[in-house]
Amino acid sequence: MNSRSTTKTLLLLTAILVFAVALAATLGFLKVSIVDVATILFAKLTQQTLHAGIDPIAATVVGDIRMPRILAAVLVGGMLGVSGAIFQAILLNPLADSYTLGISTGAAFGASLVIVLQIFGLVLPPVVSVPIFAFGGAIGTLALVLYLASGDRRLSSTSLILAGVIVAAILSAAIGFLKFLADEQVGIIIFWLMGSLSGASWQNILLLTPTALLGTMVALFYSRDLNIMATGDRAATSLGVHTVRLRTTLLTAGTLLTAVAVSVSGIIGFVGLIVPHMLRHMVGPDNRRLISLSFFTGGLLLLFADTLTRAVLPVEVPIGVLTALLGGPFFCILFKKRQKDGTTTF
Amino acid sequence: MDRLWSLKDVSFGYGTTPVLQEVSLELRPGHCYGILGPNGSGKTTLLDLLSGLLAPQSGTIEFNGRFLHSWPKKHLAQQLALVPQDFMVRFGYSVREVVEMGLHPHLHRFATPSSEDLALIEEVLELTGITTFADRSVTRLSGGEKQRVAVARALAQQPTVLLLDEATSNLDIHHSLEILQLIRKRFEQQGMQVIAVMHDLNLASFFCDHLIFLKKGHVVCQGPTEEVLTPETIATVYGVEAEVTPNTFTNCRQVSFRLPVNP
Numbered sequence: 001m002n003s004r005s006t007t008k009t010l011l012l013l014t015a016i017l018v019f020a021v022a023l024a025a026t027l028g029f030l031k032v033s034i035v036d037v038a039t040i041l042f043a044k045l046t047q048q049t050l051h052a053g054i055d056p057i058a059a060t061v062v063g064d065i066r067m068p069r070i071l072a073a074v075l076v077g078g079m080l081g082v083s084g085a086i087f088q089a090i091l092l093n094p095l096a097d098s099y100t101l102g103i104s105t106g107a108a109f110g111a112s113l114v115i116v117l118q119i120f121g122l123v124l125p126p127v128v129s130v131p132i133f134a135f136g137g138a139i140g141t142l143a144l145v146l147y148l149a150s151g152d153r154r155l156s157s158t159s160l161i162l163a164g165v166i167v168a169a170i171l172s173a174a175i176g177f178l179k180f181l182a183d184e185q186v187g188i189i190i191f192w193l194m195g196s197l198s199g200a201s202w203q204n205i206l207l208l209t210p211t212a213l214l215g216t217m218v219a220l221f222y223s224r225d226l227n228i229m230a231t232g233d234r235a236a237t238s239l240g241v242h243t244v245r246l247r248t249t250l251l252t253a254g255t256l257l258t259a260v261a262v263s264v265s266g267i268i269g270f271v272g273l274i275v276p277h278m279l280r281h282m283v284g285p286d287n288r289r290l291i292s293l294s295f296f297t298g299g300l301l302l303l304f305a306d307t308l309t310r311a312v313l314p315v316e317v318p319i320g321v322l323t324a325l326l327g328g329p330f331f332c333i334l335f336k337k338r339q340k341d342g343t344t345t346f
Numbered sequence: 347m348d349r350l351w352s353l354k355d356v357s358f359g360y361g362t363t364p365v366l367q368e369v370s371l372e373l374r375p376g377h378c379y380g381i382l383g384p385n386g387s388g389k390t391t392l393l394d395l396l397s398g399l400l401a402p403q404s405g406t407i408e409f410n411g412r413f414l415h416s417w418p419k420k421h422l423a424q425q426l427a428l429v430p431q432d433f434m435v436r437f438g439y440s441v442r443e444v445v446e447m448g449l450h451p452h453l454h455r456f457a458t459p460s461s462e463d464l465a466l467i468e469e470v471l472e473l474t475g476i477t478t479f480a481d482r483s484v485t486r487l488s489g490g491e492k493q494r495v496a497v498a499r500a501l502a503q504q505p506t507v508l509l510l511d512e513a514t515s516n517l518d519i520h521h522s523l524e525i526l527q528l529i530r531k532r533f534e535q536q537g538m539q540v541i542a543v544m545h546d547l548n549l550a551s552f553f554c555d556h557l558i559f560l561k562k563g564h565v566v567c568q569g570p571t572e573e574v575l576t577p578e579t580i581a582t583v584y585g586v587e588a589e590v591t592p593n594t595f596t597n598c599r600q601v602s603f604r605l606p607v608n609p
Contacts, residue, residue, distance in 0.1 A: 092436040221455070228447050230436045234511075235397045235496075239503070240423030240451040285437035 005037065006289055013015070013296040017074065018231055020303055024070050025062050027311035032058045041067070064202075072200035072305040074299035076265045077275075079257040081298020082216050084272030085279075085291050086254040088251075089226040091157040094280065097272035098258040100147055100161055100169035101251075103138050104269075105260040109171045110137020110180040112189045119185050129143040131263030132266040138259035141167055142251060160247075195266035195320025197306050204264045215257040216295055222246060230285065270321045270327030271298050278334070348511035350375045350507065350539055351396070356405035365391045367563040368405065373423075378533060378540040380554030380571075382547065387560040389589040393511050394596040396541065397428050403544055416436060423451035428444055433496035438483035441476055441495050442467065448502025452461070464508055474498040474528060490521035497508070510542035514549070526553045547601045551575055559583045563609055575599050581606075 025037045032040075036054055040062045044048070084097040091100065098104045109135035116126065148163035149156075155238070175193075179186045219226075225246050228236045231242050258272070275298045276290060283289055305326065309317045351373035358366045366388040383390050394400040398414055407414040410425070411424060427448070435444055449463050450469075459467070471477045474494045479487070484495060494511060500508060508529065514522035530553065533540050544550040549572055550557060558568040560601060561583050567574050580588040586603045592598040 089437075094437065186466060215529065224450060224455070227439070227443075228438060228450060231444065231447065231499075232434060234394070234399055234430050235398070235428060235433065235499075235552060237419075238397050238423060238426060238428035238509070240420040242419060280437065284443075285439055 001337060002138050006292075010292055010296075014193070017296060017299060020300060021070055021074065021094065024303055024307045024311075026063070027307055028066060029311075030058060030061050032062055037062055037319065053262040068202050068205055069200040069306070069310070071205050071302060072197050072264060072301045075205070076197070076213050076261045076268065077271055077302025078271040078295035078299035079208070079212050079215065079261040080268060080302070081275040081294035081296075082212075082219055082291055083254040083257040083261070084274075084298075085276035085287065085294040086157060086219050086226075086250050086257075087272070088276055088280075089229060089252070089287055089290075090121070090250050091161060093161065094132050094229060094277055095273065096161070098138075098254065099168070099269070100219075101164035101255075102134045102141050102166075102171060103145075103164075103258050104267055105168040105171045105175070106141025106261055107134040107138040108193055108267050109175050109178075110134045110140075111192050111263075111266070112175050112182075113137070115189050116182050119182055119188075135259045138255055139260065140146070142255045146313060148249070160251075173279065178307075191318065192266045193320070194270040194318035195323075196318055197265050198310075198316070202263060204255060207260060211256060211260040212295075215253045218253040219250065219291045220288075222250060223291055226250070226287040227285075261288050266320060268323055270323045270331070271276060271302055273329055274327045277331075281334075347375055347531055350410060352408040354406050356395065356402045356407060358395060358400060358403050363574045365563055367393070368561075369565055370405075371568070373539070373541065376537045377555045377556050378530070379542065380550040381541065381543045381560065381568075382545075382557055382583070383560035385561075386581075388563045389560055390511055390514050392560065393509055393541070395545050397426060397509055398422055399459065405541065419575075420451050423503065425506045426505070426508045426509060427500035427503040429493070429500045431486075431512040431515055433492050435492075436485045437510075440481050440486070440497075441484055442471070442480045444484050444495055444595045445471060445476075445480075445498045445502050448499040453505065467502070470498045470501040473501065473532070475524075490517050490524075492523070493517060493525060494550065497529065505538060507539045507585075510544075512543050512545060515545055522549060530555075547575070547580070548596075550595065551599045551601065552596060556601065572599060575601070576603050 022034055022037050022041075026032050026034050036058060039054060040059050041218055044063050086096055087096045087098060087101065091098065096177070111130050113122070114129045114133040120128070145160065145163045145167055148166070150160040151159075181191055222286045228239050228241050229243070229246065236243050259270075274293045278291055279297060280294050283293060305322050306319055309322050311320055351371065355368045355370055356366060357364065359367055369373065371393065373397050381392060382447055383389050391400065395402055398417070398419070401415055404548065409422075414422075416451070417522065419430050445467055446459065449459055449467070453463075454457065454493050468477070468537040469479050476491065476494050476498055479491065481506055497513070510529070514525050516543065517525070526549065530539070542550075542554060544553070555571055556569065557574050557580055559566040559574065565572055566583050567579055577588045577590055580586060580601065580603070585606070587606050588598050588601050588603045
């Protein structure tokens with residue numbers, strides 16, 4: 001609640017994040033000292049030529065290969081974190097995320113569809129088509145879910161979740177069929193479905209940054225309204241909250257964040273679910289704090305996971321698999337502990 | 347102003363089932379109205395129409411000289427507060443955080459509460475007797491405690507009209523009386539209007555100075571409690587035999603009932 005301590009925390013987190021980014025850039029097959037990383041980045045930012053004494057290969061590796069991937073990890077993680085916080089608050093369900101609404105599955109379907117079309121000879125530049133189809137799949141799914149739930153005039157969270165589960169079930173079957181059609185080349189789809197940041201480029205960063213800013217700003221703008229939603233529709237309406245408008249706006253913002261993140265990285269599960277869930281346990285449910293904290297924590301978490309698979313593990317494990325393997329058991333422990341504490345309401 | 351609310355031929359239904367039919371009412375400020383009637387008579391729907399959650403399918407509702415639906419939601423929320431039947435809060439907000447939500451319609455989007463606002467919060471916490479557990483999570487409270495938080499939140503909204511939707515139906519008699527008494531106190535201090543949907547006739551008689559009886563979506567009768575709370579009204583509305591007697595112990599009219607005996 002105290003805004004000064006929140007500002008302090010955010011400044012501290014920004015500092016930690018900058019340090020983590022620099023540290024991650026030193027790690028990898030080619031070791032680069034943190035001083036050199038700072039010099040290379042400073043030169044790149046100010047468009048100056050590098051002074052002698054710095055290995056030009058190191059400059060290329062850090063500036064053009066590692067940096068976009070590292071920033072993509074931070075942004076994607078942050079976006080997934082914020083979108084999870086939005087979905088959980090708006091659906092009044094601490095276990096909600098873009099999966100509950102079928103949005104991730106929609107994005108996966110879009111991507112699988114274009115991959116299969118390419119296998120069958122459709123010629124499209126691959127950098128453009130997969131992200132665009134993933135995005136289209138996510139938005140289309142949200143539209144369908146909203147349409148299915150709209151019979152209920154107040155757009156209640158129960159209707160939304162039910163509609164999401166139904167649509168996701170259909171889409172999962174459709175993805176299965178696409179995999180079947182892909183036959184021997186099913187590996188491409190599977191790789192994409194497991195998520196990876198290895199192909200991240202500066203172009204991706206140019207797409208991710210404004211989306212992350214916009215989505216997070218919208219969520220912060222409505223954070224007090226989001227808090228009030230926790231008291232139920234009738235009470236929220238009596239406090240002057242436009243419940244239907246708020247749900248539509250924030251579901252769109254959450255979908256935009258998920259869709260753009262997924263279009264760059266493929267499906268990365270558990271970040272959107274665990275980050276806001278865990279934070280709510282630590283700092284309380286107030287969305288005015290939770291949303292910005294979710295961004296930082298999600299970003300740091302995915303950066304950690306991606307650096308682990310990129311630079312530490314002997315073989316590069318798909319990041320979606322890694323987050324699920326790390327996050328899943330952690331979540332199980334949290335879940336069991338909660339039951340023991342006797343808190344059935346999360 | 348002599349009328350705060352003016353309802354003309356208000357009708358509402360879900361699908362093809364009519365719930366309220368041509369309800370016309372005039373409600374004056376400074377009174378405590380009780381809305382009574384059997385299950386399914388449209389009491390809660392009437393309250394939802396007054397709070398602006400539902401819009402009438404035909405007829406008009408005027409509030410403070412203006413059509414209700416033409417009020418911006420935020421301005422309406424500065425004047426109307428609702429205490430729902432089962433106040434439930436998802437996520438573990440502290441009691442104080444929930445009560446502070448009552449300030450929402452009075453605050454700019456990114457404003458933090460002023461020291462006067464915070465003093466008001468302390469005052470309503472004290473008034474509703476929840477100061478001792480103000481920092482506890484609302485999910486860990488009992489039903490009676492939760493309802494008091496709902497009342498505190500509504501009072502923090504500083505409304506001119508307080509709407510109660512069976513706010514004490516699920517509470518024992520001690521907690522019911524406690525909550526009604528503290529609302530009554532606030533009502534007498536500040537002269538706000540109270541419109542309460544109630545089930546218990548005796549509590550309504552104790553709490554409300556005006557009663558409105560609904561049956562099958564129609565207003566059967568309305569007026570000052572001592573005039574309309576009669577065996578005849580109760581027989582028409584609920585289909586039970588009743589005896590209404592002035593009670594010196596509670597200082598208001600009390601009702602006893604029995605099912606009609608077939609002659």
